[in-house]
Amino acid sequence: MDRFLSSATNRIDSKGRVSVPAHFRSVVQKRGYSELYALRCLDVPAMDVGGLDLLDRYEERIAQEDPFLQTADDMSFFIHGDGAFLKLDQDGRITVSDFIREHTGITSEVAFVGRGQFFQIWEPSRLAAHGAAVRARLLQLRQGTKPGERPE
Amino acid sequence: MDRFLSSATNRIDSKGRVSVPAHFRSVVQKRGYSELYALRCLDVPAMDVGGLDLLDRYEERIAQEDPFLQTADDMSFFIHGDGAFLKLDQDGRITVSDFIREHTGITSEVAFVGRGQFFQIWEPSRLAAHGAAVRARLLQLRQGTKPGERPE
DNA sequence: TTGCTTCCCGTTGACGCCCATAGTGCCCCA
């Protein structure tokens, strides 16, 4: 398995460290990531974390934009400047910097959420709220398309 | 037979484990699932459980969406983040995590329900209530479509 | 020094592996 799946919540210790779930660490290794890169999400208080290929995806998107327009410049600024490297220590822990705390609201616990090609880190209660909102939107989507039916 | 059929209810032991019905286990083996993946159902307090091919269909669906829109993000969040691995121990048991208990209301017993390509787990009394509601809807549907006819 | 990071080690609790037992259905053979 080489996708980030499922979720887990771990505690931050007195030194500001938190264990990355073992399953995620093995995915990181299988994918051959030597470094982890964390990006502030635009519309939610979470960070996207993955290898440097996380950037490729955004860069492709930027390439589609007209380089004379402000949008391309904004996007470039966002992904290249608004990120941080996360160093895994040899016990598989990362240090939660103020940069991350500010954006996510994380204080004492970190929720890790698999997203397939990458994973996210959240403040647990905010994650719960976001999860509920997502489920509500998807439910509405389903009922809008096929009332009463469940997609198989 | 390689479909999940019928249903059964088993007890959770003091360590939080429950036996997967033997028939389901043989289906799991025939289908070659090395791991089971459980997904929270959107509209009912149950989990869909199957192999990782459960995700394939959803991922194909996501691929059709614009990856920079919210819908794609929601869908990915739901299938990748709102799931959990169920590891079968060598006696064919799984451990019921809090993640599952929260969504299903399961406490001491688990009802397994075959659904063909996958199966579901329920809290037994909620399953009974849901079953009754489903039958009522189907009955109403039939009477609505074919007035004057008697259901068999 | 002071503060911060990295390496290393010990503890603890959860989980997987293993074995044991009880209940049940099935088969075989007298």
Next chain:
DNA sequence: TGGGGCACTATGGGCGTCAACGGGAAGCAA
């Protein structure tokens, strides 16, 4: 045809391993 025994499932529990976690100590920079 009925009884005994085999096979298998569900369930309980002991025990070892490993991940998460806490903290000491060394290295490094201001």
